[in-house]
Amino acid sequence: DKGLSSDEARKRLEQYGPNELAVSKGVSPWELLFQQFKNVLVIILLLAVGMSAFLGHGIEAIAIGVIVLFAVILGFVQEYRAEKAMEALRKMSAPTATVVRDGEECEIPAREVVSGDIVVLSTGDRVPADGRLLESMSLQTDEAALTGESLPVEKHAAIILGEAAVGDQKNIVFSGTVVTYGRGRAVVVATAMQTEFGKIAGMLQAVETEDTPLQKNLDKLGKTLAKTALGVVLVISIMGYMRGQPLLEIVIFGIALAVAVVPEALPAVVTISLAIGVQRMVKRHVLIRRLPVVETLGSTTVICTDKTGTLTKDEMTIRKIYAAGKMYDVSGSGYEPKGEFSVAGKIVAPTPSLVELLRGGTLASDAKLIKEEHGHGIKGDPTEGGIVVVAAKAGLLKHDLDAHMPRTGEIPFTSETKRMTTLHRAGQSVMAYAKGAPEVILQSCTRLWGENDEQELTEKERKMILEQARTMASQALRVIAIARKGGVSIEESEKDMKFLGLVGMIDPPRPEAKDAIKQCRLAGIRVVMITGDHPVTAEAIARELGLLTTEKVVTGAELEAMDQETLTREVDNIGVYARVSPAHKLRVVAALQKKGEVVAMTGDGVNDAPALKKADIGVAMGITGTDVTKEAAAMTLTNDNFASIVAAVEEGRGIFGNIKKYLMYMLTGNLGEVALIMVTTIAALPVPLTPVQILYINLATGGLPALALALDPPEADLMSRLPRGLRSGIFSRPVIFLMLVGGLWSMAVNLAVFLWALGSGRSLTQAMGMTFISLILIHFFKAYNFRSDRHSIFRKPFANKWLNYAILWEILLLLAIIYVPFLHEPFGTFALSRTDWLVIVLAALTVMPILEIAKLMIRRTQA
Numbered sequence: 001d002k003g004l005s006s007d008e009a010r011k012r013l014e015q016y017g018p019n020e021l022a023v024s025k026g027v028s029p030w031e032l033l034f035q036q037f038k039n040v041l042v043i044i045l046l047l048a049v050g051m052s053a054f055l056g057h058g059i060e061a062i063a064i065g066v067i068v069l070f071a072v073i074l075g076f077v078q079e080y081r082a083e084k085a086m087e088a089l090r091k092m093s094a095p096t097a098t099v100v101r102d103g104e105e106c107e108i109p110a111r112e113v114v115s116g117d118i119v120v121l122s123t124g125d126r127v128p129a130d131g132r133l134l135e136s137m138s139l140q141t142d143e144a145a146l147t148g149e150s151l152p153v154e155k156h157a158a159i160i161l162g163e164a165a166v167g168d169q170k171n172i173v174f175s176g177t178v179v180t181y182g183r184g185r186a187v188v189v190a191t192a193m194q195t196e197f198g199k200i201a202g203m204l205q206a207v208e209t210e211d212t213p214l215q216k217n218l219d220k221l222g223k224t225l226a227k228t229a230l231g232v233v234l235v236i237s238i239m240g241y242m243r244g245q246p247l248l249e250i251v252i253f254g255i256a257l258a259v260a261v262v263p264e265a266l267p268a269v270v271t272i273s274l275a276i277g278v279q280r281m282v283k284r285h286v287l288i289r290r291l292p293v294v295e296t297l298g299s300t301t302v303i304c305t306d307k308t309g310t311l312t313k314d315e316m317t318i319r320k321i322y323a324a325g326k327m328y329d330v331s332g333s334g335y336e337p338k339g340e341f342s343v344a345g346k347i348v349a350p351t352p353s354l355v356e357l358l359r360g361g362t363l364a365s366d367a368k369l370i371k372e373e374h375g376h377g378i379k380g381d382p383t384e385g386g387i388v389v390v391a392a393k394a395g396l397l398k399h400d401l402d403a404h405m406p407r408t409g410e411i412p413f414t415s416e417t418k419r420m421t422t423l424h425r426a427g428q429s430v431m432a433y434a435k436g437a438p439e440v441i442l443q444s445c446t447r448l449w450g451e452n453d454e455q456e457l458t459e460k461e462r463k464m465i466l467e468q469a470r471t472m473a474s475q476a477l478r479v480i481a482i483a484r485k486g487g488v489s490i491e492e493s494e495k496d497m498k499f500l501g502l503v504g505m506i507d508p509p510r511p512e513a514k515d516a517i518k519q520c521r522l523a524g525i526r527v528v529m530i531t532g533d534h535p536v537t538a539e540a541i542a543r544e545l546g547l548l549t550t551e552k553v554v555t556g557a558e559l560e561a562m563d564q565e566t567l568t569r570e571v572d573n574i575g576v577y578a579r580v581s582p583a584h585k586l587r588v589v590a591a592l593q594k595k596g597e598v599v600a601m602t603g604d605g606v607n608d609a610p611a612l613k614k615a616d617i618g619v620a621m622g623i624t625g626t627d628v629t630k631e632a633a634a635m636t637l638t639n640d641n642f643a644s645i646v647a648a649v650e651e652g653r654g655i656f657g658n659i660k661k662y663l664m665y666m667l668t669g670n671l672g673e674v675a676l677i678m679v680t681t682i683a684a685l686p687v688p689l690t691p692v693q694i695l696y697i698n699l700a701t702g703g704l705p706a707l708a709l710a711l712d713p714p715e716a717d718l719m720s721r722l723p724r725g726l727r728s729g730i731f732s733r734p735v736i737f738l739m740l741v742g743g744l745w746s747m748a749v750n751l752a753v754f755l756w757a758l759g760s761g762r763s764l765t766q767a768m769g770m771t772f773i774s775l776i777l778i779h780f781f782k783a784y785n786f787r788s789d790r791h792s793i794f795r796k797p798f799a800n801k802w803l804n805y806a807i808l809w810e811i812l813l814l815l816a817i818i819y820v821p822f823l824h825e826p827f828g829t830f831a832l833s834r835t836d837w838l839v840i841v842l843a844a845l846t847v848m849p850i851l852e853i854a855k856l857m858i859r860r861t862q863a
């Protein structure tokens, strides 16, 4: 009963090691650093260094060498950060297990389970280690992962004599299998590689690190850019060769240009944006389990959400009770077992019928009332908690009742049956109690329990009771009916029962849910409620939350009567689905998807898993959710709160936006450089940049500032835009327009600076140096423009502190290159005069208004 002590558990953990399958280790930092040198571009650059040195261009060789070194370090840091971030994410979604330690049930990471631990198993759990069952309440497990047996296996605690194969060990639960029904307790006999699952280690569950569609697309883009770059380099080289440039010069120049154009940081920057965004989501109570969902999130058009616990607080307080023809009001708040019963405003003492109703409800519940720091709380299902608390208000304490009438059997609650029945020993006899949805319980009742007698349950009474239930539901109360039957076996218990009465409990909406729903409206996202609760209760709460306006409420039974085509036709007009089973969720998702919607769907029970898998974004509940649902879901809400889904959508939009900012910035820069070199080559002008200058530009602008853009704070109005189409990528028309404007303007400005310098009688080296500096400055200014593709740069221009630091740092480096004499030769720079500065800064600055005018034009056409 007490389980291991935490001391003993710790000792065993030290002695036998953690309960995890041996997985292959990740890449070590050294390997990662070494990998940088395997990069083709780096190898080519190193070759260039060797060639320059060999031919006596010592300074050039050193300069390129240093740049390569920096590039390698930068690449390493980027990838190391990305790797670390991913690792942190993997750790956060590690599985947990419920065990008994020091006499208390507690949840621990599954890797800390040791032999001898008592594990508590309930429907939807993944078994954390191999264990011998001590207790089984209709426990069934799915062992397909282990034995290939596709049907659930019934498990019991009885002794099996003789040898038994794995599939026949009915009193053992196996690590890695899933509880599909019932409850149980087992003592752990094997962990980690000693488990049956560990023995077939070939089935190691690798951590999923699939690339997101965006990553795949950008990968393709990177390759296309690389090919284009090679083409451009080839053309420029051939033209240079025909003009009689020395071959070596052409080769090194070509290499530099190719390196500048290929976006080598792209994959790392994208991974970092995704991973950092995902970490930000953790703070907002969202755990991402599959990276691709981050992108899909931003495109969400419909959120289908549970009611209980997600939109509401899941703190059930019973307000009304109907027993033996009387309607009682109950006072008190929360889970405090203090309150009075009154009929029509007059306080009354609990009558025998009321007491029997409360006794039945409490005995058929698993929740416990517990003392907490400030008052009382409950452990277990809140619906049951509400019943246990109201019984305590009448002086009926659960543990007394349990001691008096111990439970001997049960039929567990499922979302399909919407009821639960338990069997108890009552002296020499037995008594069954059931609780569940009123219409379900009424159906198995034939008699009505009165104050001191009982009578037949006539059609008229049935109608009357349902009417009472309806009245309670219309006040947003969740209604549960309770019934009993004496002297039966558990199999016979759910027939011919005696109806005891109804309890109605309030479950207040979460205050933040209302705001979140409003926010969804603004963001063009529809919110649909899917609940197991009564339609009238559901509708009342939906209206309170502002979720329902002109839409309809549809029940599971009505849904059943519709074929899929009708549902698809109607689906846009339905705001609430009530009294549905998990299977219905699947149909709703299918219908919405048929309509082209991008659907997020929440769930907590085992049977919700298929719907979560089918949805574009499966959302599992972190607190009430089962392991199976969490595994099927793409993300988990650690606080079960609807508002967190909306926060995740916002973050998803933000991440996508930042990747867009980075890409716009980087590609415009590349376009500007390549266009400049192309134009000068075609016009038979001298080359405006040296290879070292090109490499430096690539490093200075593509490194820190680009990374900083990927960390930009999201734009404020993200949630008042319509969802982005799932298939519309980053390169929308406005984005391409902005990139063309930015790139071509940069080319024109730099060409003008170059020609002006040459025309003013400056040397070619000086003209090149000025072009070099103006090109870098243009990049810096543009970085601020590209913080948004639609809003003015004057909206909080310096909000991104990382970008400010990065630019400041780069400016310091630039000043060093300009003013430290021994750097003049390698970088082709010189101490600029005041006129030089004026010309360069003014020319470079023009890119800002030009891009802002382009944005204005975009805003105009979109408005």
Ligand code: ATP
Binding pocket: 305, 306, 307, 308, 309, 381, 383, 384, 413, 414, 415, 416, 418, 419, 420, 435, 436, 437, 438, 478, 479, 480, 530, 531, 532, 533, 534
């Ligand atoms: P949601 O899907 O919004 O979370 P829900 O929690 O109301 O809705 P279920 O948990 O499937 O959905 O409950 C469906 C119905 O089953 C409830 O309306 C209630 O009548 C009944 N019910 C819920 N919990 C219990 C329980 N522990 N024992 C007996 N009946 C229950």
